Amino acid sequence: xxxxxxxxxxxxxxxxxxxxxxxxxxxxxxxxxxxxxxxxxxxxxxxxxxxxxxxxxxxxxxxxxxxxxxxxxxxxxxxxxxxxxxxxxxxxxxxxxxxxxxxxxxxxxxxxxxxxxxxxxxxxxxxxxxxxxxxxxxxxxxxxxxxxxxxxxxxxxxxxxxxxxxxxxxxxxxxxxxxxxxxxxxxxxxxxxxxxxxxxxxxxxxxxxxxxxxxxxxxxxxxxxxxxxxxxxxxxxxxxxxxxxxxxxxxxxxxxxxxxxxxxxxxxxxxxxxxxxxxxxxxxxxxxxxxxxxxxxxxxxxxxxxxxxxxxxxxxxxxxxxxxxxxxxxxxxxxxxxxxxxxxxxxxxxxxxxxxxxxxxxxxxxxxxxxxxxxxxxxxxxxxxxxxxxxxxxxxxxxxxxxxxxxxxxxxxxxxxxxx
Amino acid sequence: xxxxxxxxxxxxxxxxxxxxxxxxxxxxxxxxxxxxxxxxxxxxxxxxxxxxxxxxxxxxxxxxxxxxxxxxxxxxxxxxxxxxxxxxxxxxxxxxxxxxxxxxxx
Numbered sequence: 001x002x003x004x005x006x007x008x009x010x011x012x013x014x015x016x017x018x019x020x021x022x023x024x025x026x027x028x029x030x031x032x033x034x035x036x037x038x039x040x041x042x043x044x045x046x047x048x049x050x051x052x053x054x055x056x057x058x059x060x061x062x063x064x065x066x067x068x069x070x071x072x073x074x075x076x077x078x079x080x081x082x083x084x085x086x087x088x089x090x091x092x093x094x095x096x097x098x099x100x101x102x103x104x105x106x107x108x109x110x111x112x113x114x115x116x117x118x119x120x121x122x123x124x125x126x127x128x129x130x131x132x133x134x135x136x137x138x139x140x141x142x143x144x145x146x147x148x149x150x151x152x153x154x155x156x157x158x159x160x161x162x163x164x165x166x167x168x169x170x171x172x173x174x175x176x177x178x179x180x181x182x183x184x185x186x187x188x189x190x191x192x193x194x195x196x197x198x199x200x201x202x203x204x205x206x207x208x209x210x211x212x213x214x215x216x217x218x219x220x221x222x223x224x225x226x227x228x229x230x231x232x233x234x235x236x237x238x239x240x241x242x243x244x245x246x247x248x249x250x251x252x253x254x255x256x257x258x259x260x261x262x263x264x265x266x267x268x269x270x271x272x273x274x275x276x277x278x279x280x281x282x283x284x285x286x287x288x289x290x291x292x293x294x295x296x297x298x299x300x301x302x303x304x305x306x307x308x309x310x311x312x313x314x315x316x317x318x319x320x321x322x323x324x325x326x327x328x329x330x331x332x333x334x335x336x337x338x339x340x341x342x343x344x345x346x347x348x349x350x351x352x353x354x355x356x357x358x359x360x361x362x363x364x365x366x367x368x369x370x371x372x373x374x375x376x377x378x379x380x381x382x383x384x385x386x387x388x389x390x391x392x393x394x395x396x397x398x399x400x401x402x403x404x405x406x407x408x409x410x411x412x413x414x415x416x417x418x419x420x
Numbered sequence: 421x422x423x424x425x426x427x428x429x430x431x432x433x434x435x436x437x438x439x440x441x442x443x444x445x446x447x448x449x450x451x452x453x454x455x456x457x458x459x460x461x462x463x464x465x466x467x468x469x470x471x472x473x474x475x476x477x478x479x480x481x482x483x484x485x486x487x488x489x490x491x492x493x494x495x496x497x498x499x500x501x502x503x504x505x506x507x508x509x510x511x512x513x514x515x516x517x518x519x520x521x522x523x524x525x526x
Contacts, residue, residue: 026451049460067460071449078451310458335464342486344464385486389466389493414492 004281006110006320009035013098013106015088015255016114017041018050020287020309022069024112025080027317037080038106040098042087043137046072051306053141054166054246055337058148059173066138088115091259093280110282110320113256113270114313117249117288117304122158126220131227132243135163147242151175156230156240158217160187162336164246165200169338171244172207179210179238181217181230191334192345193352193368195361196380203341203364212238249304251289259283264291269302274327276316284320286312296332296377296395297348305334331396333388344388347378347395356406358387358413367391367413369406376400379413390414422515426452427473429523437510443519444468444506454521461506466490468505469522479513496522 006012012028014021017039025037041047049067057064075082083100090099097105119136121127133144148155148171155171157164160182172178180187186197187204201211212232219231220243230238251269261278262271269291272278276292278285287309291302311330318324333346341364349370359366367387370378379391390413394400399420405411421436424443431453437446447455447468456467463486472480480503483491487507491498505519 030453051460051462067445068449070451074449074451306458306460310456335459335462337462337464342462342464384489385464386489386493388464389490393493 005323006033007035008033010109011036011038011107012110012112013038013040013108014112014114015040015091015098016116016252016287016289017043017047017082018114018116018287018309019069019306020116020313021112021114022047023310023313024114024286024317026070026078027314028321029078029080031317031321033321035109039075039080039082040086040088040100040106041082041084043139044085045138046070046075046082046084048138051337053138054135054163055170057138057141058145058167058170060145063142064145088255091255091283093259093283096282108282110284112316113278113283113285113289114287114309115252115255115289116309117251119246120248120250122217122245122247124217124219126222126227127245129220129222129227130225131222131241132220132245134245135167144244148174148176153177153241154239155179156181156238156243157246158230158243159246159248160184160189160211160213161246161248162188162191162334164244165204165338166336167244167246168204168209169207169341172204172209173339176242177208178204179212179240180204181212181215181232181238183214183216185214187211187213188336188343192343192380193349193355193370193378195355195357195366195368196343196382199361199364199366199382200338200341200343203338207339249288251291251302253289256285256289264300264302267291267300267302271300275319275324276312276328284316286316292328294332294348295329297350301348303332305332307333331392333392342383342385343380344385345378345380346388346391347376349378352377354403356403358406358411359384369401369403371403374402376402376406387413390417393417394420422510422512422517424510424514425518426455426470427518427520428454439511440509442506443470443508443510443517444504446510447505447521452521454523454525455505456525457506459506463487463490463504463507466494466504467525469494469496469525470503470505470519471499471522472501472503473518473520475517476513476515479511480508483507494522495524495526
């Protein structure tokens with residue numbers, strides 16, 4: 001790579017103050033950047049952890065403290081300027097300026113797009129009724145928590161993905177009558193193996209949650225501006241006092257598109273190369289908003305996860321300052337926490353021909369090894385964190401078990417790792 | 421508030437932690453190098469591994485099954501005094517605790 005590295009006094013502007021943006025600022029300082037670092041935050045408070053928003057924040061018995069990513073003093077001690085409530089509106093790559101909604105534009109030597117993703121909306125009538133909520137920001141979560149305080153309500157969750165199921169677990173734990181409405185034939189269909197989907201379905205059903213698969217929403221209906229029911233394509237009407245929509249995320253790539261940077265037509269992410277560089281050497285993109293080539297996905301992929309945002313930030317910061325010949329190659333991993341069910345996944349299984357279950361898939365403690373052409377591409381673990389940790393090392397390293405090896409009696413991931 | 425000391429090869433930091441805040445969260449909030457807490461404190465990532473070196477050991481909460489399993493998979497090898505700092509909420513009884521941050525977390 002012959003890219004110019006940052007000069008020690010260069011000025012870096014980071015657009016987006018989520019997990020990736022904050023880690024980027026931190027890692028730039030750790031790697032020795034002395035120049036100004038400006039972190040543009042759309043939101044009014046200090047940057048916070050997102051995973052608790054669909055979990056502990058909803059369950060909090062008193063109004064929760066924001067789960068801050070760093071204490072306020074961190075930003076001043078590391079000379080990181082956080083500009084709160086300051087959305088970027090335009091990227092001028094010729095003049096190297098980030099235009100803001102208000103005020104003087106921010107000049108940069110390098111700009112990092114860490115703009116994240118936003119919650120997808122449902123293009124159906126009634127989506128704007130009162131009582132139809134989403135969970136993306138801290139204020140979304142705080143508002144939803146307040147709505148959930150009064151127990152015994154009928155809560156409809158649209159979307160059986162990570163966010164929807166976490167909200168469903170929290171809501172049923174708080175004493176609500178929960179119905180999960182999912183368009184696919186199984187829960188977490190894009191993320192985990194069918195065995196894990198079945199386990200998660202049983203888990204929620206046992207908690208008294210109703211799950212409607214293969215069901216699409218055609219409208220929300222209500223009266224006096226407040227939602228009363230979710231209308232399904234089947235003609236069924238699901239009564240609801242409160243609806244939470246969690247149907248995936250959309251990359252925030254508009255700034256990049258308008259600035260003429262390449263974006264992916266499939267994932268809508270900002271296209272970066274193996275080194276997380278856009279087509280402009282003064283612009284990097286990391287985290288949810290970036291589509292990058294991954295050896296774990298056998299092609300281009302966009303991932304929405306804390307791990308991806310944080311690891312890409314660390315990598316990009318080190319590359320900008322020290323240069324790097326090694327492409328970004330961290331193994332992707334994900335987790336979800338639903339009441340006392342912990343599901344952890346590592347790797348990406350876009351295609352698979354076979355699976356091997358370790359433990360019993362009818363229990364709530366097992367792992368599923370997923371193979372493409374006899375090559376281990378992903379491992380899902382339910383309440384087996386040791387399997388997950390071993391699988392992360394196995395997928396990061398060299399030797400992987402074949403299905404034949406994994407089917408041998410007594411096979412364990414940890415033992416395999418140690419023997420490798 | 422309880423005072424907890426974090427040791428690394430190069431630094432020695434004392435933090436006053438509010439009751440209920442985990443040792444991981446306090447370390448991350450105060451930008452103590454070497455504690456990552458990537459999963460936000462769910463005993464899922466083992467990137468907040470510490471060795472408890474001094475202080476009121478007996479006031480530490482017991483190790484849960486999840487923590488037990490994760491401690492077997494830490495990047496730096498487990499020792500008898502290993503803990504995940506996200507699983508230790510500060511209490512007044514823990515005042516004076518000294519932990520050494522594991523050198524490898526990732």
